[in-house]
Amino acid sequence: MKTSLKILNLCLLAVSFYAFSSCDDDKNDGDVTKPIINLEEPAEGDTLKIGAGIHFEMELSDDEMLKSYKVDIHSNFDGHVHSESLKVASGTVDFTYNHSWDVSGKKNTHIHHHEIVIPVDATPGKYHLMVYCTDEAGNESYIARNVVLSTEVEDDHDE
Amino acid sequence: MRNGFLTGMLMFASISSISAQKEDSVMTGTLDEVVVRSSYKRTCSLNTVQHVDVLEKTFFREHFTGNLTQTLGHIPGVHSMDIGAGFSKPMIRGMGFSRISVIENGIKQEGQQWGADHGLEMDAFGVGRVTVRKGPSSLLYGSDAMGGAIEITQIPPPSENQWLGEVDLLGKSVNGTLGASLMVGCKKGGWFSKFRFSEQHFGDYHVPTDTVVYLTQRLPIEGEKLKNTAGLERDASWYVDYRKGRYQANVAVSDAYQKVGFFSGAHGIPDAAQLKDDGNSRDIDLPYSTVNHLKLTAHQQYGWGRTFGYLDLGFQNNHREEWSLFHTHYGTQTPPETNPNKELEFSLNTFSSSLKIRNFSHDNWEHTSGCDFQYQENEIGGYSFLLPEYDRLMCGLLWLSTWKPTSKLSFSGGIRYDHGRLNIAAYQDIYLAAYLSGQGYGGDVLESYRWRSYAVERDFGDFSGSLGCVWNPVASTLFKMNVGRSFRLPGANELASNGMHHGTFRHEQGNASLATEQGWQLDISYTYECNGLYFMLTPFGSWFSNYIYLKPTGEWSILPHTGQIYRYTEAQVTFVGLEMEFSVNFLRHFTYKVDGEYVRSRNLDEHIPLPFSPPASMCNSVAWQKKYFRIYAEWQGVMAQHEESRNEESTPGYNLWNMGATFNIPISKTELELTLSAQNILDNRYYNHLSFYRKMEIPEPGRNFQLLIKVPFKIKKK
Numbered sequence: 001m002k003t004s005l006k007i008l009n010l011c012l013l014a015v016s017f018y019a020f021s022s023c024d025d026d027k028n029d030g031d032v033t034k035p036i037i038n039l040e041e042p043a044e045g046d047t048l049k050i051g052a053g054i055h056f057e058m059e060l061s062d063d064e065m066l067k068s069y070k071v072d073i074h075s076n077f078d079g080h081v082h083s084e085s086l087k088v089a090s091g092t093v094d095f096t097y098n099h100s101w102d103v104s105g106k107k108n109t110h111i112h113h114h115e116i117v118i119p120v121d122a123t124p125g126k127y128h129l130m131v132y133c134t135d136e137a138g139n140e141s142y143i144a145r146n147v148v149l150s151t152e153v154e155d156d157h158d159e
Numbered sequence: 160m161r162n163g164f165l166t167g168m169l170m171f172a173s174i175s176s177i178s179a180q181k182e183d184s185v186m187t188g189t190l191d192e193v194v195v196r197s198s199y200k201r202t203c204s205l206n207t208v209q210h211v212d213v214l215e216k217t218f219f220r221e222h223f224t225g226n227l228t229q230t231l232g233h234i235p236g237v238h239s240m241d242i243g244a245g246f247s248k249p250m251i252r253g254m255g256f257s258r259i260s261v262i263e264n265g266i267k268q269e270g271q272q273w274g275a276d277h278g279l280e281m282d283a284f285g286v287g288r289v290t291v292r293k294g295p296s297s298l299l300y301g302s303d304a305m306g307g308a309i310e311i312t313q314i315p316p317p318s319e320n321q322w323l324g325e326v327d328l329l330g331k332s333v334n335g336t337l338g339a340s341l342m343v344g345c346k347k348g349g350w351f352s353k354f355r356f357s358e359q360h361f362g363d364y365h366v367p368t369d370t371v372v373y374l375t376q377r378l379p380i381e382g383e384k385l386k387n388t389a390g391l392e393r394d395a396s397w398y399v400d401y402r403k404g405r406y407q408a409n410v411a412v413s414d415a416y417q418k419v420g421f422f423s424g425a426h427g428i429p430d431a432a433q434l435k436d437d438g439n440s441r442d443i444d445l446p447y448s449t450v451n452h453l454k455l456t457a458h459q460q461y462g463w464g465r466t467f468g469y470l471d472l473g474f475q476n477n478h479r480e481e482w483s484l485f486h487t488h489y490g491t492q493t494p495p496e497t498n499p500n501k502e503l504e505f506s507l508n509t510f511s512s513s514l515k516i517r518n519f520s521h522d523n524w525e526h527t528s529g530c531d532f533q534y535q536e537n538e539i540g541g542y543s544f545l546l547p548e549y550d551r552l553m554c555g556l557l558w559l560s561t562w563k564p565t566s567k568l569s570f571s572g573g574i575r576y577d578h579g580r581l582n583i584a585a586y587q588d589i590y591l592a593a594y595l596s597g598q599g600y601g602g603d604v605l606e607s608y609r610w611r612s613y614a615v616e617r618d619f620g621d622f623s624g625s626l627g628c629v630w631n632p633v634a635s636t637l638f639k640m641n642v643g644r645s646f647r648l649p650g651a652n653e654l655a656s657n658g659m660h661h662g663t664f665r666h667e668q669g670n671a672s673l674a675t676e677q678g679w680q681l682d683i684s685y686t687y688e689c690n691g692l693y694f695m696l697t698p699f700g701s702w703f704s705n706y707i708y709l710k711p712t713g714e715w716s717i718l719p720h721t722g723q724i725y726r727y728t729e730a731q732v733t734f735v736g737l738e739m740e741f742s743v744n745f746l747r748h749f750t751y752k753v754d755g756e757y758v759r760s761r762n763l764d765e766h767i768p769l770p771f772s773p774p775a776s777m778c779n780s781v782a783w784q785k786k787y788f789r790i791y792a793e794w795q796g797v798m799a800q801h802e803e804s805r806n807e808e809s810t811p812g813y814n815l816w817n818m819g820a821t822f823n824i825p826i827s828k829t830e831l832e833l834t835l836s837a838q839n840i841l842d843n844r845y846y847n848h849l850s851f852y853r854k855m856e857i858p859e860p861g862r863n864f865q866l867l868i869k870v871p872f873k874i875k876k877k
Contacts, residue, residue, distance in 0.1 A: 030767035032805055044376075067713055074719045096598065100715045132722040137765075138711035140722050140806050144376065 031137040035062035037069075039131055039143050047148045050122050053114030061108040062135040069133040070100035071116060076126045076146070095122035095149060104136070124150050203290065208571050208627030208641040210684035210697045212237075212291040219286065220821060220834050221791070223867050225329055225338055225359055225392075227283040231309065235738035235756040236293050236697070238773045241859075242851040246278025246419060246448075250849060251293050252699065253734055253758040253772055254306030257650050260296065263311040264411050264456040266473030267300060269509045269535070280415040280452035280477075282394035284327050284340035284357045287314035293738075294682045294699060295645035297623040298575050301531055301555045305645035305678060313409070316351035316400050320876040325869055327357075333838075333863035334364035334388070335441065347876065351400040359392040362441040363420075367844040367861040381436035385857065387444050390419030405462040413454050420447040421483075422857065445500060446483035452476070465519040469529075473511040480504045481661075485542060489594035495542055502661070504540035509533065523563045527573075531555040543661055547612035549583040549651045572626040578619070579648045583655040585614035591658075591718075600717065608717065611658045612651075615671045621646040627682075635689035640682070647676040653707055653727040659718050662851070666716035667709060668726045676729075678703035691744030698737040705729035708762070708769060711805050731763040750782045759802065770807050771849055774800035787823035787830075792816075800848045808854065813845035832869040839863060 038059040048054055060066055075094045095118055103109050127149055132142040200213040212234050222233045228247035232239035238250040251259055261268040261279060270280050289311050296304035317323065322345050329338035337360050344353030363384040370377050380386075396413035420443040423434060437444070456473040481503040485494040495501070515529035536550035559573035592609040600608070627641030656669040680701035687694040710728035736758030744750050755777040760769040775798040782791035799812035819836030842862040846853055 030762070030765045030805075032767055032803060032807075034806070068715065070715050070722070072719055072721075096719060098598070098717055098719060128720075130720070132715070134711075134713055134715075134723055136713075138713045138723065138805055140711060142722055146376075 031064045031135065032139060033063045033135075034139045034141040035060060035066055035133045035135045037131055037133050037141055037143050039145065042129060042145060042147055044145050045147070046145070047150050048118060048127075050118050050124060050149050050151045051120040052118060054116040054118065055114060056116060057110075057112045058131065059108070059110055060103060060133055062139075064107070065136040066103045066106050066109065067134045067136050068100050068102050068104065069111070069131060071097060072128075072130040072132070073097040073116070073147075074128055075123065076128045077123075091121065092123040093119070093121050095119065095127065103133075118149060122149055124148075199288075204637065204686075205629060205631060207292075208625070208629055208639055209292055209294050209296075209643075209682055210639065210686075210695075212293075214289045214291070215287075220832070220867070220869075221819060221836070223283070223329070223834065224865075225283050225331070225336060227281050227286055227289075228279050230283065231289065231291065233778075234291055235740060235754040235778075236736075236758075237291060238849055240771070240849040240851070241847060242278065242421075246417070246450075248278055249309060250771070250773065251291070251307035251309075252736060253760050253769070255771065255849075257303050258306035258647060259309070260300045260304035260307075261309045261311070262300060263454070264313065264409070264473075265458055265469075265471040265513065266454070266456045266475070266511050267303070267533070268454075269475050269507060270450070270452055270477040270479075278417075278450075280417065280450055281311070282340075282355065282357050282396060282413070282415055284338075285342070285355045285394070285396055285413075286311055288312050293697070294641070295623070295625065295643040295678065295680045295701075297577075297645035297647070298557065298559070298573050298625050298643065301533075301553060301575070301577050301623075302579065302621075302646065302648045302675075305647045305676070313398065313400075313411075316402075317346050320347050321345075322874040322876065323353075323872065325871040327870075328866075328868040329359065330866045331361070331863055332865070333860045335362040336360070338392075349401050349403045351402075352398065354397045355395065357392070357394045360441070361391070362389045364388050365861045366858045367842045368858050371856045371858075373855045378434055381434065382440075383861070384436075384440055385422050386434050386436065387420035387447070388422055389441050389443050390417065390447075391443070392417045406460070408457070408459045410457045411455070413452075415450075415452045417450045418443055418447060419450075420444060422852065422855075446481065446502070448479065448481045450480075451478040453478075467517045469513075469515045469517075471511070471513040473509075475507075475509040475511075477505070477507040477509075479506075481541070487542070487590065489590040491593045491597075492542070492590035499542075501541045502543045503545050505537060505546060506539075507535055507537040509535040525561045525563075527557075527559040529557050531557070531577075544586060544588060544611045544658065545661060547583050547586050547651055547655055549581060549655075551579065551581045551648075551651075553577060553579045553648075567631045568628065570626075570628045572624070574622060574624040576620065576622050577646075577648075581615070581617050581619070581648065581651065581654070583612060583615040583651050585610060585655075586612040588658070595717070598717075604717065608658075612655045613657065613669070613671060615651075615655045615669075617654065617671070619648050619675050621675045621677065635687055637684075637686045637688075639684040643680050643682070645678055645680070649673040649676065649707055649727075656727075659716075659721050664720060665709075666718055666721040666724045668724050670727050673707060673727060673729060674705055676703065676705055676707050678706070693740070693742045695740040696737065697739070698735075700735045701733065703732040706732035706762075706769070708732075710765075730765065732769060733761045733763060735759055748783050748785050750784070751780070752782070753777065753779045762804075765805075768802040768804050770804040772800065772802045772804070774798050774802075774810065774812065774848055787825075788820070789822070790818075790820040792818045797845075810846050810848035810853065813843060815843060815845070816840045829870065829872050832871070834865075834867040834869075836865045836867075837863065838865070 041055050041057040074096050127147050129145040129147045130142055134140045203211055203213050222230045224230055226247050228239045228249045231237050231249055236252050239247045240250050240255055241247045248255060249259055292308045294307055296308040300308050324343040327340040340357035342353060342355040363386055365383055366385050369380050371380060394415045398411045400409040453476045458471050460469045482500050483502040485499050511533045513531045517527045519525050533553040537548055539548055555575055555577040557575035561569055561571040563569040587609055588611045595605050595608055623645050625641055625643035630638045653673060654669045654671050656667050660667045678701055682699045684697045707727055707729055709725040712724045712726050714724045716724045738756045740754040742750060742752035757775040758773060760772050762769055778795045780791055780793040795815040797813050800810045803809045817838045821834045824831040839862050844858045847859050
C-alpha cells in the first residue's frame with residue numbers, strides 16, 4: 001500500500017508538471033496588439049464649419065499590418081440623448097456620417113484629407129466624432145472626440 | 160461515484176442529519192459543528208468522482224459579503240464576475256455565463272446566464288449549504304452545466320420540536336450597506352417550516368481614484384464615489400418540509416428583488432456633466448435595472464425496499480427591466496407613451512421537472528435512472544432591443560451506475576442524452592430601417608441590418624457521459640480521476656442576435672448554423688488529510704471541438720457608434736489548470752492556509768487566449784482560534800493577466816490585505832455571533848480582469864469595514 005501511494009504521488013506530480021509545462025509550449029503567436037491611432041485633427045472640442053470639408057489628419061500604425069479605418073459622426077445634442085423632442089424644426093437635419101477607408105498592406109500611414117463634408121442643412125450643435133481602426137487580425141482601437149458643428153467658424157486651418 | 164447529484168445529496172443530508180440530531184444545530188458550539196461538517200463533507204467527497212467543495216456555516220460567516228457569488232469567489236477555481244457591487248455571476252475554471260449551472264432545491268436557477276450584466280438572484284442570508292462542482296456536470300444537470308455546477312441545498316430540519324430563528328444584521332463601510340434578515344422556523348412532529356425576509360440597502364461605492372478614463376476621455380469621480388451604483392435588495396422565502404416514515408416532501412417559495420443603479424458611464428458615452436455629485440449617494444437614478452425572480456419548487460421522495468424515487472417540480476419567473484432616459488440613434492423613433500424611459504424588459508417563465516429512481520438491490524452496485532424536462536418561454540418589451548422572444552424545450556434521459564468492488568475503491572459511470580428544441584422569433588427594427596434608408600442604404604445591406612433577430616428553429620440532440628473512480632487506500636488519502644464528455648446548446652443570442660449590444664457597444668451577430676458545443680475533460684484530484692494537515696491538488700485539462708465565442712470579423716458595421724462586427728464563431732479550445740490548497744495547524748491554536756489557482760485557455764484556431772481568462776492567484780492566511788474567538792489575517796496575491804484576447808485589455812496584478820475576527824458571546828440561552836472584517840485594508844486601487852467595469856478602467860471597491868451580527872434563538876416545545 002505504501003509503495004502504491006508513492007507511485008500515486010509521483011504520477012500526480014508528473015501530471016501537474018505536465019500541465020504547467022505544456023502551457024509554455026504553445027506560445028501566444030496570435031496577434032493581440034491593437035493598432036495605434038494618433039488623431040491630430042480635429043482636436044477635442046474643435047468647432048467644425050457647416051458646409052465645409054473637415055480637415056482630417058492622423059497617423060495610423062500597427063505592429064503587424066493595418067486593415068481599415070472608419071469615421072463615425074453622430075449628434076450629441078443633450079448628453080447623448082437623441083430624442084425627437086429635441087430636434088430643431090428649422091429644416092435642418094441631424095448630421096450622421098459613417099464611412100470606412102482601406103489601409104491594408106501598410107504598417108504605418110499618414111492620413112490627410114477633406115473628404116468628410118458637412119452638408120449645409122446639418123443641425124448645428126454638439127456631436128461625437130469617432131475613429132475606429134482595425135488590423136488584419138481584427139484588433140480594433142478607437143478614439144472619441146467631442147466636436148461642435150457651427151455655421152459661424154473661421155477656417156483657421158492652414159492646409 | 161456519481162451519486163452526488165441532488166437526490167444523493169438529499170440522502171446524505173438525511174444521513175448527516177441523523178448524526179447531527181444528538182446535538183442541537185443552533186446551540187452547538189464551534190467544535191461540535193466541525194465534527195458534523197467534516198462528516199458531511201467527507202461523505203459527499205467519497206461519493207463523487209469529481210472534486211467537490213462543500214461550504215457551510217464557518218465559510219459563509221468569514222466570507223459573507225451580502226452577495227453569494229462574491230462569497231463563492233473565495234474558493235480556488237471559482238471567480239465572481241461583477242457589475243459594481245450589486246450584480247455578480249459565478250465563473251468556474253475560466254467558464255461562465257451559460258456554461259455554469261446553479262441549482263437550488265434540485266431545480267436549475269435561471270437568470271444569470273444571459274449576458275455580461277446579469278447577476279445571480281439569490282438571498283445570500285438564506286443560503287444553507289453549497290456544493291461546488293468544478294468541471295463538466297452536464298451528465299447530472301444537462302446542457303448548461305458543462306463548466307461546472309453550484310448546488311444550493313437546505314440544512315436538514317432539527318430533530319426536536321421547537322421554534323427557532325435568527326436575526327442577521329450587516330453593515331459595510333465601502334458603500335454604506337445596511338442589511339437585515341429575519342428567519343423564523345417551527346418544527347413539530349414531521350413538519351418543519353421556516354420563513355425568511357431579508358433586505359439590504361446600499362449607496363454608491365467608494366473607489367480609490369478621482370478619475371477614470373473612458374473612450375479616451377478623462378471623467379471625474381467626485382468624492383471617490385462611483386455615481387449611481389447604489390441599490391437595494393429585498394428577498395422573501397418560505398420553506399415547508401414534511402417527513403413521515405420513508406416519505407419526504409418539501410415545498411419552497413422564494414422571491415428575490417433587486418434594484419441597482421448603473422454607473423452613468425456604463426451606458427452611452429458619459430459626459431462629465433452627468434457625473435456631477437448630486438449630493439445624495441444613496442439615490443438610484445437613471446440608468447438602473449430592476450430584477451425580480453420568483454421561484455416555486457416542490458420535492459418528493461419515497462423508498463420501497465432498496466429503491467428510492469424522487470420527483471422535483473419547479474416554476475420560475477425572471478422579470479428584468481432596464482430603465483434609461485429615452486435615447487435613440489434613429490431620428491424617427493419617438494418615446495413610447497407609457498413608460499417612456501423603459502429601455503428593456505425581459506420576462507422568462509421556466510417550468511422544470513425531474514424524476515429519478517435509485518436502486519441498491521445488489522450489494523456492490525447502485526443504479527440511478529432518471530429523466531429531466533424543462534420548458535421556457537419569454538416576453539420582451541421596452542424601446543430598445545436586446546434578446547429575442549424564444550421558447551425552448553429540453554428533455555433528458557440519464558443512467559448512472561456505481562460499482563464498489565471493495566470498501567476502498569469505487570467506479571462510477573453514466574450516460575445521458577438530451578434533446579432540445581429552440582424556437583426564436585424574428586424581430587425587426589423599423590426605426591433602424593427608416594434611419595438606414597434615410598442614409599441611402601437599400602437592398603441587401605438594409606435587409607441584413609433591419610433584422611435585430613432572425614427567426615431560427617433548431618433541434619439539437621447530444622450525449623454527455625463520464626467515467627471515473629474514487630480510491631481511498633487509507634483514511635487520510637483520497638484519489639479521484641474522472642473523464643467526462645459534456646455539451647451545451649447554443650443560446651438564443653448566439654444563434655439569432657444581430658445588432659448593437661447596449662452594454663458592450665459592439666455589433667454582435669449570431670450564427671444560426673452553430674452546432675452544440677462539445678468538450679472532453681480530464682480531472683484528477685488528490686487530497687491528504689491527517690493530524691491537522693490538509694493538502695489538495697486538482698489538475699485538469701479540457702478540449703472543446705467547437706467552443707462558441709464572439710470573434711471580431713474585421714467587417715465594419717454601418718450602425719452608428721459601433722466598430723467592427725463580432726460574430727459568434729466556433730473554435731477549437733483547450734483549458735489546462737489546477738487548484739491547490741494546503742493547511743496546517745500549529746502551536747495548538749494557529750492555522751496556516753494557502754490556496755492557489757491557475758487556468759490557461761487557448762483558442763487553437765487563432766492561437767490566442769479566450770476572453771475573460773481569470774488570472775492566477777494565491778491566498779495566504781493565518782488564523783488563531785481559541786474557544787469562541789477567532790482572528791485571521793489574509794494576503795491575497797493576484798498575478799497580472801497578460802493573457803488577453805483580441806480587443807481585451809491586459810490587467811495588472813495586485814495584492815490585497817484582509818483581516819477579520821469572529822467571536823461568540825453567550826447571552827442568556829443563546830449566543831451572539833459577531834464577525835468583524837476589513838477588506839483591502841491598504842485601500843489599493845486594482846482592477847478585476849473579469850469585471851464588466853474593467854473596460855471602462857473603473858477600479859474595484861476600496862477599503863471596506865464590515866460587521867455581521869447573527870442572533871440565533873430557539874424555544875423548545877413539549
